[in-house]
Amino acid sequence: MKRRSFIQSVPVVVGGVTVNAYGSSPMLSAMTSALYETDRVLVIVQLSGGNDGLNTLIPLDQYATLSLKTVRENVVVQESKVLPLAGTGGKTGLNPGLTGFQKLWDEGRMSIIQSVGYPKFSYSHFRATDIWMTGADSNEVLNSGISGRYLAYEYPNYPVGFPNSTMPDPLAIRIGGNVGLGLQNNGVNMGISINNTKDLLNLTGSVFKDPANTATYIGKELAYIREVQRQTDKFGDAVELAASKGKNLSTLYPKAAANGAPAELGQALGNALSIVAKLISGGLKTRVYWVSTGGFDTHATQVNAADHSQGAHTNLLKGVGDAIYAFMDDVKLLGLGDRVAGLTFSEFGRRIVSNASGGTDHGAAQPMFVFGAKVNPGILGVNPTIDPASTANSNLPMQYDFRSVYGSILQDWFCVPDTDIDSVMLKNFQKLKIMQDGNCIPTSVHDHNAAAGENLVYAYPNPFVDRTKIKFESKGGHTMVQIIDNQGTVIDTLVDTYLAPGKYDISCDLEMVPTGIYYVRLQNEQIQQVKSMLKVRG
């Protein structure tokens, strides 16, 4: 935080004007804050398939039970091969593949949260993945991801008027695969996806500009594709520039196949993370990076029958640990250590009792790993107690709700204030001490980000009791204003007509619906903007 204290105490010259107090002038804030406040990065590492948490973070004090024939005999790692975590009194250890995580632990760059889950877990890969991405309750379907909602909170006008001087870069980048529900907000991709740093395009001056009436299916899809074309173009330069300026300094990334030698474990994940490191060092202000790696659905032969410390699951973890360690090494060498934090998650853990296939079936709670120089090192929670009478249906009881983890990171790393966190998480969750204190100093950065881009629609007053006014601007042509609840259902269409360009306002009566968060969506030809609004008790 040295740079910020410098700004706070020393007069700064901006454009020939000397100003004394940081934050006292919106203009100064606009010109300086972005550089200093938006530089926090969160890297989300998704382990697809359902990671066997009990063979990842291993409760060494439960071995008598774990080794029982009726419990985990088929997959349990030999006690002597477990990597003990220093300071736990020999009670907790890591899978032998996780040497990378053990090093991060020893260096004080790892926070571990035991038995993370949510009530009424789902065993379905797809439903459970959606739940982890959206933060929904298990009986609830949400159309937006937690990260997507956070980015929409931080940059409410996105994508209209973006990129701009405040945010010239993508808000989030997914390396490999689709942008995904996690980075969406009500159907709007809040991030972009890239496979590497060289495949972005230049699209200019197309004649194909027929108006897209987004009230029709065709118009909606045309507008969608044009938006992707536009994003491919507008962020292409920024990403390419950052990639050309950025670099990697670590030599530890798992190596690609070469000269007949196969690729090292974790090579693909390491490659994705090296792109992340390169883009951060190249100056992108992107906040969230998302990478994923699969193969964790270990129903069968997750360990070698003859040596449980080896096998498919150990190899997967070895790859994850080595790739993440290399990435952390890289950001440290690049001088970015204080700006980068990351976490791993999987859609569920696996059952306590192993099956006869030498594997484990879909389960519930699992440990989460949060890494970075600014995490609060240590373990939250206690080793689970394994019941010797566990049956094929037994699951680890949850100690922490995963939404507590996300919410705490958003508050203590991205500095979302107490007053606003519920509008991102949609509910109130227990706060956990995952990040170190002192990461957040109140500033007006959020106000500044919130003003970036073109503000074409908003509710006023907001929060409101029963009734509010929707103020919106049409650029002309077909214009639609809808009210949507937090499950994505359109509960009212206030405007659906052709309008002349101009500013309008219309009253919005939500007396009959429960309190909570709602969204107002403006669709005006190819423009779409979604804003949140909060109904509160009077």
Next chain:
Amino acid sequence: MGKLAPYSGTFTKIELAHLLRRTLFGLTKSNLNYFKGKTLAQTVTELLNVPTAAPAPPLKTYFTRSNNTNIDNIDVDVPFGKTWVNTKYPATANPNPNGSRRISYKRWWTGLQVQQVTNIQEKMVLFWHNHLATEDSVTEQAFLAYYTNVLLRKHAMGNFKQMVRDITFDPGMLRYLNGYLNTKAAPDENYGRELQELFCIGKGPGSQYTEDDVKAAARILTGWQIVGNETINGVNNVIVPYSKYTLSRHDTGEKKFSAFYNNTIIKGVAAPKAGEERLEAEKEIDAMLNMIFNTQEVAKYICRRLWNYFVYYEINDDIETNVIEPLADIFRTNNYEIKPVLTALFTCDYFYKSEHMGCMIKSPADFTVGMARQFKWPVPTDPAKFEAQYLAYDSIRNFTLRQGMDIGDPPNVAGWPAYYQTPSFHEMWVDTSSYPERKSAYESLCINGLTTSANTFTPESKSIPIKINFVDFVKEFDNPSDPNALINEAVELMFGVSVSQSIKDSLKTNYLLLGQASDYYWTDAYNTYIANPSTTDPEGKRVPTMLRDLFVYMQSAAEYHLC
């Protein structure tokens, strides 16, 4: 329940083009001409009439090359250019042929799409592959993936219930969802779960099966193994893999299902008569499938998926009540025969509503295979050039893969997210990483084309250029020498949606008139070129380039991604 209203309007070229875009990969001029003048009923009957014979199997076109010499040392028991599906692995498996066989399998499948006959078969095989998904990279043995594909082909337009029954015992599926490891001692829930969650019941509002139902289903499915699943170095005397049942691995106890299944109880036979062990186990599975297919949900779930695949992803109350429910009724009444449902769908009023035309985002297969077919990408037809054909199919396969659809290897058992992930569905096919891949695919295919290697194994396939001839493409048009007619017809074929006259004018002026004002400029140039393709006339000789530039530019339109 509402009845499905039949389409009662005139069956014009617009409706025909819409029907063909959705049931075939890519709309071609020759397909349009072929069906011209036929009624809707005739057209649908013909499109849904698929061959029952299995296509010729995949061929060996792999070899190694070292020191500038081609060596036929992979899969030595299979002659080059012959199929490997009826030959076991060689005794010395070095180099290992399985990876080569798997690629051969995927090239073969892509080839069937590219060479599709004018019926719905390939679209349906892909539909079922996405619905009853297996991943070639997980089943690993090329045999398994191939025979699962044969199964899907066999039932693609047959009976859905029979298809589900058959795939339950399919070695590829047994391997993919761990059925072969599912035993009484340790039931593995994988197949029992997906049978309900993904294959039959789904997670719609009416789906009420429970976790205990998953467990009960898993118990019914215990005891099955695969013969012919040996790894490459194992002894494999089995050419066609098959399933095997072992009584001692099976849980013969009572399985009780939830109220959703009317509290059905299915009992096994603890001591079946000798020789009837497998029969008894199949009876349990049949009882379970009957129970599942007796719910209302199966037909609704499948019809929703068909709507999603063939029409659009949004299913509002109107569609649910007036399309899905009556379609599901037809499905049930016809004992889960697929053809009556699709006949009803493609002849109903809703299918031809203008709002449902041109609103699908092309899948990667639609995009690349459709492009190759539409522009008459000239894959050699001479059987002696099979190696060149497989190389051509492989480049299409690669484009499709890079756009996010690895045929044979969906991301997981749910298939591709574009077919199930709310709220974006098929919008997921196009994003900032796949869009550039689409662009590079059409640029590669339309600008550079492909030339086969100079080092092919067979001389017949050496250095063959496979390049789109845009003059041949427009020659089929009704009136290609008229620039207005040419643009109209190109828009009709390439875009799922019409574009304004000002865009057409601008395309004509920029690409066919090269900035000139008079239409005869194009007409003269075109006629000059057609009269003599080696003309030295400065305008005439530019015709191929002008056409290429026009079509590549049209491919940059968002409209080109819709069908």
